[in-house]
Amino acid sequence: MKITYKGDYALKTILDLSIHYGNGVIAIHDLAKRLDIPVKFLEQILLELKKGGFVESRRGKIGGYLLAKHPSRIKLGEVVRYIDGPIEPIACVGSGYSNCKDLYRCVFRKIWRDVAESATEIVDNVTFEDLVSKVKSAKQRLVYAV
Amino acid sequence: MKITYKGDYALKTILDLSIHYGNGVIAIHDLAKRLDIPVKFLEQILLELKKGGFVESRRGKIGGYLLAKHPSRIKLGEVVRYIDGPIEPIACVGSGYSNCKDLYRCVFRKIWRDVAESATEIVDNVTFEDLVSKVKSAKQRLVYAV
């Protein structure tokens, strides 16, 4: 399991769209500015997120992007798996490897599977709605702190 | 957290040496044959494991490698961290990032830390002695099965 730079920003993109959920579309230009990454790079991320069914787009002059479903219906784990692949420390955990040749590997596999399961349990138990409320309460604390 | 090919074989190397613990040194040639990887590649792995204090070596004609400590005193997690780096899904979990600039990142960081902690708990709770006994009982089952 490795979250890439692209994956990291895919998550931040969805979080941003979650925060602005219900306010219509958001232009990629604004999104890129807030996330502080190149527009062209973000384009690729958004295209991939669209293919994955996480976001929708409107073309044309007042076009932009918006979430394809309510933030409460998008799990953190789903997005991670879609962008950065299976949540496993090594590529031998999933099915298709059950008849592994060497005993050594098998001894480790059980452990990697445990690790993958515990990680999955964590990230599949967090929705973007949860994250939005965390962002909001963090902002709240900031206000009081000042 | 990503176990590389090299890391995978570093673990298998230590497991092999654990199985043969107490029988003196093992020549790299034999090890490479059992693990089925190029000798030259294994050399680098062993050199690194030596630097990490996991194995010792004897030079000269009847030289070879052996574990530097008893298999019960080597945790799986130690070796993983030494060869493949910190057990984190993304490089923003450890200390040194506590003053992160953007709120977005902070919201995710807590989760990546949770993931890292649960993975660490698993791999730090397994010693190579444990793995050896698993290998042995697996072999036992094989015998009975035939």
Next chain:
DNA sequence: ATAATCTCTATTAGATTAGTATAGTATACA
């Protein structure tokens, strides 16, 4: 001496990743 073994560093080939470039297509609106 010499053969067998470990030591050390450099190099290469391929894959992955972040980022850039460019030529489109769709739509609102004057």
Next chain:
DNA sequence: TGTATACTATACTAATCTAATAGAGATTAT
């Protein structure tokens, strides 16, 4: 109906990482 603005799609590049190879050297039993 023209045009500005936005999304679509694919190709390309530079940097980094990884697996693997190469070769010269150091140590030790016999």
